[in-house]
Amino acid sequence: MSVDERRRVRRLPREVRERQILDAAVTVFSAHGYHNASMDEVSEVAGVSKPMIYAYLGSKEDLFAACIRRESATLLAAISQGVSLELPPDMQLWHGLRAFFDFVGAQRASWQVLHRQAISQGGPFSDELIAMRRQAISLVDTLLVRTATRRGLDEQSTEALAAALVGAAESLADWWLDHPDVPSKVVASRLMNLVWMGFGDLVDGNTWSPAEHA
């Protein structure tokens, strides 16, 4: 490497380096799992020296937590951007679900790290995961479900529905990892049909009660 090249490499801004490291870490963690992933491989894939990785992002544990934080922020941003508040509520939900499943489909490695790996590691990572779920529920509650409040559902009820919806989407995304041939749009459409055809009735004030069906 010439002196000029060295200088150019060294001059890369910190954000760019961190992004390279995190991209590499997500790839390596999702391929080998947290325990079997080595910092040597992260360093090799990132093209960044191990001392620089430690200096920028800390230990392997810190690096994994940083991956979860970045990937969950990216996922939530993708959902937010997919949704446009001028749309009617069913189209908001549809766009939100499409954005979610498109993200999971395009970034299976991210989802593996976010979800399966973080759950299987436990400890501090499950705290990160719980924080991410809280944010997701709050986002869904704000974006989609509050629309229904104006139509008569109380606030606590919308939060519960948002929790159920987030759980359904997560679980379906997990199912999808084992059925990768199903297109993103089909998966999104299954959940849309399950919850919207229900939710649509709720919004119109049609509720189900056991008494009428006994």
Place this chain on the structure above:
Amino acid sequence: MSVDERRRVRRLPREVRERQILDAAVTVFSAHGYHNASMDEVSEVAGVSKPMIYAYLGSKEDLFAACIRRESATLLAAISQGVSLELPPDMQLWHGLRAFFDFVGAQRASWQVLHRQAISQGGPFSDELIAMRRQAISLVDTLLVRTATRRGLDEQSTEALAAALVGAAESLADWWLDHPDVPSKVVASRLMNLVWMGFGDLVDGNTWSPAEHA
């Protein structure tokens, strides 16, 4: 303790002892978490000596895994028993949801161990949890969703819907741990309304498509 009393205590059948130990372990694990739970306290609460606990159920890790297996088997049995196949599908779903939320409500300690603790511990426990989720999805698929197959939904689609439904119920049960004042029936009814009023339309062949709403 007299010789007679000693003999009576010693004569308790193994299943009874194991049940006492597991009951105590669920209480202690859910109160203190896996790491902080001590075998001394399990022994004290169970009224069974530590050597006998090790002899019957193994190490602390084995004991925790045995708790997850027993609690999940109990939960799945409660759901199966709650459902009667002669009922129409909506009443099957309603009884299944009631059984699930009644179990979680009555046995919050079990649910804590099953779900939050197992997730936060990771490792072998997340494998137990994943196995339990698979069984739950398969149960829901068999009991409830296949009904819909006869009305035109394909098999892979019902498995995906079962996964979504299990995820929604789990997530809502988790939300419920933080909102313990809401009655079991109200929580069950929220999920019923979300999914059945949707699912009901699906069963009748009414599906949602973005084209009609664009």
